[in-house]
Amino acid sequence: xxxxxxxxxxxxxxxxxxxxxxxxxxxxxxxxxxxxxxxxxxxxxxxxxxxxxxxxxxxxxxxxxxxxxxxxxxxxxxxxxxxxxxxxxxxxxxxxxxxxxxxxxxxxxxxxxxxxxxxxxxxxxxxxxxxxxxxxxxxxxxxxxxxxxxxxxx
Numbered sequence: 615x616x617x618x619x620x621x622x623x624x625x626x627x628x629x630x631x632x633x634x635x636x637x638x639x640x641x642x643x644x645x646x647x648x649x650x651x652x653x654x655x656x657x658x659x660x661x662x663x664x665x666x667x668x669x670x671x672x673x674x675x676x677x678x679x680x681x682x683x684x685x686x687x688x689x690x691x692x693x694x695x696x697x698x699x700x701x702x703x704x705x706x707x708x709x710x711x712x713x714x715x716x717x718x719x720x721x722x723x724x725x726x727x728x729x730x731x732x733x734x735x736x737x738x739x740x741x742x743x744x745x746x747x748x749x750x751x752x753x754x755x756x757x758x759x760x761x762x763x764x765x766x767x768x
Contacts, residue, residue, distance in 0.1 A: 618745055622651060622661070626688055636689035637661045646685045655709060661687050666695075677701050715767045723751055729765045736760050 616624070625639035637649030639661075649661030659723040666678045676695040679685060696704065703709050717725055724732075728749060735745050736756075746756040758764040 617654065617665075618651075622664055622668065624667075625649075625651070625661075629689075631691050632690070633689070634682055634684045634692060635665075635689040636684075637686045637688050641686060642703065643685070647684045649688065661686075662693055664688075665690050666693050681705060716765060724749060724759075724765075726765075726768060729759055729768055732756060732759055 617688055623638045627636045627638055631633055638657075639649065639651065639660075641647035651661055651664060653659035653664065657665075659699045661680070662680065663673075663687075664680045668675060669690040673695050674684040677698060677700070679694050679696045679701055680692060681694060682692040684692075684717060685735070703767070716767060732749065736742070742753055742760075746753045755764065
């Protein structure tokens with residue numbers, strides 16, 4: 615039986631140190647897939663995280679981030695450690711954050727008209743709970759709409 619290291623490297627297209635080494639096996643994710651591999655007790659591990667572990671050891675609770683922004687890259691020279699906040703800051707700095715406001719965002723459940731109606735209903739004294747139920751959104755979503763943390767462009 616192959617070791618985890620043998621299994622891992624058999625699924626990588628290794629090139630020169632400065633190029634991306636692409637994961638050739640199972641990947642998952644909407645829009646930007648990440649490589650995955652069966653690891654301990656049948657659990658999947660992100661391929662780039664396993665690459666880091668094999669070269670540098672377990673990073674604990676830290677995230678393994680990509681310098682190259684190629685989610686299928688497992689070249690250890692293209693990886694670095696950071697916190698969740700570091701990852702979010704890196705995303706913003708590299709302009710990888712969605713800037714699609716309101717209805718144009720692919721995950722939007724509400725329309726601009728819905729948002730105006732929600733705000734009007736709250737102004738007339740209706741509860742967040744009843745409005746949330748009517749629109750099929752979480753209570754916090756309705757609250758964020760009224761506090762302009764969501765749909766702030768309206």
